[in-house]
Amino acid sequence: MRIALLLALAALFVAFPLAFPWLAFVFTLVISKGFAALGVAVLLRAGLISIGHALFYSLGAYTVAYLSRGAGVTDLILQLAGAVAVSSLVGLIIGLFMVRYRGIFFAMLNLAVSMVFFTLLSKLYALTGGTDGVRIGTPTLFGTTIERDTLESILLYGGLVLAFGVGYLVHRYLKSPMGEALPAVETNEIRLEYLGIAVPRVLLAAYVASAGLAGLGGAMYGLLVGHVSPELAYWTISGQLVLVAVLGGIGGVVGPFVGAFFLEIIRSFAVIYFDNIWNLIIGAGLLIVIFFLPRGLYGLIERATQRGPRR
Amino acid sequence: MDIIIPLLVDGLAAASLIFFIAVGLTLVFSVLRVLNVAHGSFYSIGAYVAVSIGGWAASAGLSPWLSFPILLISAALVAALLGPFIEATFIRYTYGKPEALQILVTFALFLIFEDLQKLVFGVQAHYQDAAMQVLGVSEIGGIIYLNYQLLLIALAVVVVVSLRLLMRHTRLGKLILAVVADPEVSVTLGINARQVYSIAFTIGVFLAALGGALATPTSGVAPGLGAEAIVLGFAVAAIGGLGQIEGAALAAVIVGLSRVIAIYYAPAFEPVMPYLVMLVVLLVRPYGLFGTAQARRI
Amino acid sequence: MWKLAATLAVGLGVIAGPAAAQDRPERIGMGIFTFTSGPAAAYGMPGRNAAELIIEQINEAGGIGGVPIAPTYVDEAQGGEGVVSEFRRLAGDQSIGVMVAALSSGNCMALAPIADQLEVPMVTWNCDTHQLFLGEEHPYVFRPNSSTVPEFISYAAYLAQKSPDATRIAIINPDYAFGHDAAQIFTGAMKAFNPDVEVVAELFPKLGTASFNTEISRIAAARPDVIFSNLWGADLENFVRQAQARGLFRSSQVVLALGESVLQRVELPEGVIVGVLGDGWWMSPDAQANERTKEFVSAYRERFGEYPVFPAMKMANTILAVQAAYEKAIEASDGWPGRADLREAFAGLELETLTGTVTVREDHDGLVDQLVGVTVASDEHDFPVIGEMVRYPADQVTPPVGEDPMAWIGTLTPDFAASLPKPGSYE
């Protein structure tokens, strides 16, 4: 049943851009945000709210920009891999400090680091292009140049395949002892220590994974938009990633993607029909989800498509 | 050497503005244990209301000296209208819930307020500088300062002192401290904790709105003010230690001075200073300058 | 779920009604990008207002080749990805013939490659960064406006002519490419005109700064002869209010590159050097001699309660340029011109605008005269206007095609400034 639901969602995902080409852009954005929100969701499972993951999201995009302009690495696959590697590495370094913090202090420290990063991006004009940002050129694939249109198809359909692949891996991770330990950190960290489990190590793994996921999403974003500016690292983007994760539901891997989908669709329509109040719509939607749908929108979809209780 | 005096005056002037952003946030946290992202909205709403009423007063030909009571009244109005209402409709349901949830609820409120402000006040910048104009200027260390800047420094000190007096020497303060110390026990002692929460939240809204209102005579108000304010407020509150009012005051001075020193000697680093200070402080003292850890009993 | 999908499909169907390329369409779709919210709206809204008005006037006069313009406005404040996705959505709609984008240089730089990719003509109305055409060619992007180079050289020239002894300059510009580029160009030109010039303070507060009080102290402490700023919007208003109250305008000659845009909103003292980044001053002699301009100005004033500041004039002039290009393309092609035909028409386009003339060069950059002056009290209005005006001819202050602008500035000499028309010569 759940597989069927997933396939239906995927089919929807493929069908619409074929009918309406501009939606391809929006849908690719959904995948990109979905990856980043999935990263945030991994940490949320441990009760850790990061108002700073825009750091890794923008880092992914800036890494791609730097690889293609500064280092001459033009291959798409290498760029994506590079972005994941760089953001994971930075995640590891920052994570070493982060794993000592919980609750609001974790949120605050993430905020601080990301805002330092944000201001550096805007300020190091010579290095980052300042607030105007940098352009990201069309990459090559296996040594052949590709057209912009081809790139967009690759990003959408390749991204979808990647989302399934990465999603499956993250699913396995969340079901593994290390993954199942995450909610346990929130409910009873002391007991975990008394089971001989090194909580900081559990969290460091999660932090690195979440940074890598956000970096992957950011790299896709950069390639898709073709331009990246510091606003991508601003705290409101971090807030949006948390919002997307919670909106979709943090219980599983699909939730963040569903959340990203709803956010982008609402946004696309809001700018056409309800100019000026899309924040209001998103905010109200978030409140409804928090107060009435604790398992997020994906929980709602699941409930509508299957009978019988499930944990 | 002659630069020291302007540095100090500018630093304190900057600190007073920053302090007004953070003080309500930290007060609300100390009582309700809720980190209120919507605090930034109350700040900018206070600014909008003050400018609107001030603009009306100016067009009605009232004396510019009335601007000062208007700033206060505006903040009180915002607090009275929004404080108890928002507390009772949303904030109350997040007490004792995970922090992530509290932050999200208030973040949602922040998003909603952002657009409501746009709908009500438009997107143009608004100004009402009668209070700044009427006070004139003073020359200190060869540099001309607005007397209004100096007034803000004094006001910040007044707020710190009065909050301390309120907490230590009034019945309300004692009730608040009792609820902070142990909500359950205070309820069994017959304290109406709900009411205390509502009052504390409203005081927080008042302080936020007051901060916004006090900033308008020099800076006006435009969309985006709330987002800037809240993130700076977080930084200052976290540096001082969440829930520590004196801590917030000290943190505001540190952040204000660091920004001013940056502007004088390394302007490129000015915007990064609050967050750099926050980062360093949190790494060295995870609970902020005045904050303490709470051990869990097992 | 499927209900949602159906709703989506219906919603999208409305937007994407395809039109045969060569038939005369029922309307000319035009995407117009500007800031209608956020701190930049103070500057972006006049642009939007002007677009609304000028399009209405064009449509009342029969539209373009008998076809009315149907604008779609996009708010740039939604951030890079939102702007790009809107651009793509509009480009996918075949009834859209042209994009007027954008206000912010960052957005222009992001959109330009996409316009080329989607082969939709993009006409910039306010992003004047000289970097737009610097490294890359953009076959589909045109700027019927001037760039930062002539704009800021003109201020240096005016200053060199008016206060030749001023050597200590302080700069306070917004912290992004526009501010940094302007500082570089202005400083470069100032030093070329007078080698004794030194920069005693250079500040780049970030966009959306509310209190400039520490910056003002810092500038005051540096005792500059000249304070140059290209702050704009709410930032400029804040800076002016705070700096004026604190005596900065009395102790130094202030140059506000975008000062005209706040003349009606904040009380500027007399003697401040201001300009309009081009020739778009609604009260300029050329504008006042043009019946159409006077009509536009009074209609604007009536509807929006203020006179059209220069961003409004820039937008109106840009849309007139689009109209001229369409008319040229209609003449040149058999049927209704498609996007590629319109692109052809833009090359070498010349037209009369509301405030002067514009020529689109072969490098797609525009040639526009530069108007600079100082604030003077007005008998007619309760706000200061621009006096002691000069109108620098575009070809004299614009680097030639193909030349690196910064290198070109380096070749300027004190004689260059002396050879230009004098302040007060434009009456």
Next chain:
Amino acid sequence: MTAPLLSVRDVHVSFGGVRAADGVDVEVRQGEVLAIIGPNGSGKTTFINLCTGYVKPHAGSIHLEGRDITRNTPRQITKLGIARAFQIPQLFTEHRVIDNLMLAVAARQGFWQVLAPLDQPAHRQRATALLEMVGLQDQAESDVATLPEGIRKLTDIALALALEPRLLLLDEPTAGVSSGEKFPLMDRLMNVLRSQGVTAVFVEHDMDLVRRYADRVIVWNQGKVVADGPPDEVMNDPAVLRDVVGVI
């Protein structure tokens, strides 16, 4: 006589002026079942916290088989073979009972697996066996958050057993367990301990339990050990009866 498994020497610790341990010396011998009794607030739980590194002594030392563990963390001490059950059950309330147990089993059998599921046959088998030991086989699929106190208590003990410790510290193991269940539970527990050669220390209020199951009793009062010996001897000591048992 063999060397003690755990030896606590001259340990001092106080909280805000209250002395929870004031020069305490305790030795836990290999294989024995040691009971600690004393009035509420006398520092019995603190003793367990000290032995497991949750509370650090201001002075004194703690050795496990001659190895100094005074400054070690709870995790390190757990790894050395000391497990603990809590007075207030410390469980993972967002998980089911079986998941709680499987986490503990995984912690023992190899935790650092990223892609292998927690719910694998080896883990589940062992977890089920542990639940049977405490009589909770029927509760495996229940959500922990909804369980009554007694069952949570048993789950908590099962978590400690899952670690296969050499020394097990139990903080009031039968508090909250219904009176009819107390003895069957303790019988099962003792069987496990004896069959696996586990040394145990338990803090208890129920004197009947202490008499029946303890090999040795320590009486704790105001941060000091005031009596030490076999149950029948200690518990008939008039001073103990007056000062401690009487007020329990």
